[in-house]
Structures are given as structure tokens and as C-alpha cells.
Amino acid sequence: MLIVFVKSTSLGGISTHIKELQRGLKKLNYQTEVIEINLKPLKFIKNILALRYVCHREEVIVHFHGYKAILVLPFIPQRVKKVCTIHGFLDEGRWRNSFLKGLLVELFKKVDHFICVSHSLKNYIQGQFKVPQSKITVIYNGVSVDNKEIPKNKGKKIINIGACGRLVKLKGYDGLIHAFNNIYPKFDVRLHIIGSGPEEENLKKLARDKVYFHGYKPNPLEYMEMFHLFVQPSLVEGCGVSVLEAMSLNIPVIVSDAGGLPELIEHGVHGLIFPKGDIKALTNCLIMVLSNKEIGNKGNLLDKLGINNRAWVAENFSICKMLELTISVYNKILGEFLYEKVV
Known part of the structure; x- marks a missing residue:
């Protein structure tokens, strides 16, 4: 059995997601290939030819990742089984053309099964693209927690607040x-932002003292590992791999209520949740944590939040679980049991 992953060209979470699936599938003796879709006419034709060649060569499941990738579906033989993972919400700025949306609705009808990385996305494609519930499985993104040592003795003389992601407006880094500008004069804190993107220069203009941009890593x-607190202020978010990665290091998190983010944590246990785009609410969350205010029992809130985050991620958001559930989808559309349970 060959699994062909079809994706658009990117360095983001989709690429990481596919690499983890490939690594796990290889251990289970599956063959995999990746075809990156480029919408420039000549390259698009080459993509189609490569995909058709693979589909005629042997038994194949084509696994699309994202909205652009599915545009090649009409060129795939009807007998080939098709799965599509939805990683995020449609960018209305890029897909405002009603014809393109209508095209997606028709293409979605030809997909055998969908995987959504959050329940929020499941509800979205049910409503926007009329996908039946029976054709959707929610499988959260998985992150590795095996053999990962949690750094000790970070010290808290200076509190390092971190964020990580592509620097675009929808991530809410402005x-x-x-919010950081509101609180940094009152606390000994630093803000570290990992990532690059079109909003980088605008964000640097907003930043005052003690804000550091580290670029793409x-x-x-x-x-x-050196963060004491992680913040994901997204206005739109499918799942949030960076949040899970931070939690795998037992770092407490503050996340907005955008998309699937609230599905990742319990408020007051793993971190705090604030209304997306509400700068005052985010400021209050930061003050609450940094001033050692309490939720429930007595104690330092920064120390209390997140102490079991690693165990939470290992139980609910592991790569092993993501892989096992993905293979179960393959089995479902093939109508047979093809694998041993992932250990």
C-alpha cells in the first residue's frame, strides 16, 4: 500500500504533520510519497502528470492536506481512495471568489473521508461545505514527548514570555x-517571538523595550525550553501545534478562544483562555499570572499552571495516537483491517 501525501508548498505545520506521519508509517511498512502542488501552469501540469503516474502504478490512497492541494482531485482516477485533512479555516481574503468556493463544495463531494484537526474545524466544514458528519473524523495534531527532558532551574528572576508562529495578521501578535507593552514596566519580563512573515516589520514598529524577534527556526x-510562559493570541486557528509543543515542556500557556485552541487546554489547569482580539483581557491574564494571583488553592500561579501539561499532551495529543487514528481512517475507506495497533 502506497500513501501519497498531496500538499501545497510551505514550511508550516502541514509539512511537520506529514513528516511525522511518514516516519510512523514507514515503521509499519507503508510506502509514502509527497507531491507538492504549485499552481503555476507548467508546474501544475507536471504535478498532475506525476500524480496520475503514481496512481496507475500500484494500490494507492491519496491523502490531501489543505484546500489548495484538493484542486488536483479531478485528475485522479475515480477508483483511487481519497482522504483530505483540513488543518485550518479558509482564508476569506484569498478565496473570496464565489466560484472557487463552489468548486471546493463540488470537489469535497468526491472525497471518501475527511480528517479535521479540531472539532471547531469539523463544525466549519459541515456548515460551509455541507460535508456529512459520517465522513469526518477529528484527529488532533500530535507532538513528540518521548525522551524529551524538561529543562530545570530556569530561574524566574526574569520571566521569559514566548510566542511562536508565522507573522501574519490572523495570528494576533499585534x-x-x-498587551506586553501595557505590563512590561511593572514586571521584569521579556517577550520572545519565534517566526517570520509579512507582518514582521509592522510588529517591530509596535514593539517597545524587551521584545525580541528571533526569526524562523x-x-x-x-x-x-527557556520560556516560563507561552502565549498564542490567534484570531483564527485550526489546532495550534506550537501550543502543544510548549505544553510538552510543562510550560503554562495563555491562548485565545479562536478555533480549536480552547479544545487543547482546561482553563485554570493547563493555562488561561481569553476572548480573541481582546487586548484588555490578555493584559489581565498576563497580570494575573505574573503577579502570582491564585485560582482556587493557595500558591504561585505561574508555578501551579502547567505542572501536568506534559502528561496531558502525552495522553491526548501524542504522535502515536495521531498515527493510529489516521491509519484507522485508511482502513475504514478500504473496508479492511491492514495494520497492527501502534504501540
């Missing part, structure tokens, strides 16, 4: 910087 976990 709101985070505004292929392995952001190396930098997250």
Missing part, C-alpha cells in the same frame, strides 16, 4: 505586543 523547541 495584540500580544500591545527549524526547531523552535530549543528556544521554547
Whole structure:
């Protein structure tokens, strides 16, 4: 059995997601290939030819990732089984053309099964694209927690607040910087932002003292290890891999209520949740944590939040679980049991 992953060109979470699936599938003796879709006419034709060649060569499941990837579906033989993972919400700025949305609705009808990385996305494609509930499985993104040592003795003389992601408007980093500007004179804190993108220069203009931009890092976990607190202020978010990565290091998190983010944590246990785009609410969350206010029992809130985050991620958001559930979808559309349970 060959699994062909079809994706658009990117360095983001989709690429990481596919690499983890490939690594796990290889251990179970599956063959995998990746075809990156480029919408430039000549390259698009080459993509289609490569995909058709693979589909005629042997038994195949084509696994699309994202909205652009599914545009090649009409060129795939009807007999081939098709799965599509939805990682995020449609960018209305890029897909405002009603014809394109209508095209997606028709293409979605030809997909055998959908995987959504959050229940929020499941509800979205049910409503926007009329996908039946029976054709959708929710499988959260998985992160590795095996053999990962949690850094000790970070010290808290200076509190390092971290964020990680592509620097675009929908990530809400301008709101985070505004909130940080409100609190940094009162606390000995630093804000570290990992990532690059079109909003970088605008964000740097908003930033005052003690805000550091580290650019794109292929392995952001190396930098997250020094964070005392992680913030994801997204206005739109499918799941939030960076949040899970931070939690795998037992770092407490503050997240907005956008998309699937509230599904990742319990408020007051793993971190705090605030209304998306609400700078005052985010400021209050930061003050609550940094001033050692309490939720429930007595104690330092920064120390209390997140102490079991690693165990929570290992139980609910592991790569092993993501892989096992993904293979179960493959089995479902093939109508047979093809694998041994992942250990």
C-alpha cells in the first residue's frame, strides 16, 4: 500500500504533520510519497502528470492536506481512495471568489473521508461545505514527548514570555505586543517571538523595550525550553501545534478562544483562555499570572499552571495516537483491517 501525501508548498505545520506521519508509517511498512502542488501552469501540469503516474502504478490512497492541494482531485482516477485533512479555516481574503468556493463544495463531494484537526474545524466544514458528519473524523495534531527532558532551574528572576508562529495578521501578535507593552514596566519580563512573515516589520514598529524577534527556526523547541510562559493570541486557528509543543515542556500557556485552541487546554489547569482580539483581557491574564494571583488553592500561579501539561499532551495529543487514528481512517475507506495497533 502506497500513501501519497498531496500538499501545497510551505514550511508550516502541514509539512511537520506529514513528516511525522511518514516516519510512523514507514515503521509499519507503508510506502509514502509527497507531491507538492504549485499552481503555476507548467508546474501544475507536471504535478498532475506525476500524480496520475503514481496512481496507475500500484494500490494507492491519496491523502490531501489543505484546500489548495484538493484542486488536483479531478485528475485522479475515480477508483483511487481519497482522504483530505483540513488543518485550518479558509482564508476569506484569498478565496473570496464565489466560484472557487463552489468548486471546493463540488470537489469535497468526491472525497471518501475527511480528517479535521479540531472539532471547531469539523463544525466549519459541515456548515460551509455541507460535508456529512459520517465522513469526518477529528484527529488532533500530535507532538513528540518521548525522551524529551524538561529543562530545570530556569530561574524566574526574569520571566521569559514566548510566542511562536508565522507573522501574519490572523495570528494576533499585534495584540500580544500591545498587551506586553501595557505590563512590561511593572514586571521584569521579556517577550520572545519565534517566526517570520509579512507582518514582521509592522510588529517591530509596535514593539517597545524587551521584545525580541528571533526569526524562523527549524526547531523552535530549543528556544521554547527557556520560556516560563507561552502565549498564542490567534484570531483564527485550526489546532495550534506550537501550543502543544510548549505544553510538552510543562510550560503554562495563555491562548485565545479562536478555533480549536480552547479544545487543547482546561482553563485554570493547563493555562488561561481569553476572548480573541481582546487586548484588555490578555493584559489581565498576563497580570494575573505574573503577579502570582491564585485560582482556587493557595500558591504561585505561574508555578501551579502547567505542572501536568506534559502528561496531558502525552495522553491526548501524542504522535502515536495521531498515527493510529489516521491509519484507522485508511482502513475504514478500504473496508479492511491492514495494520497492527501502534504501540
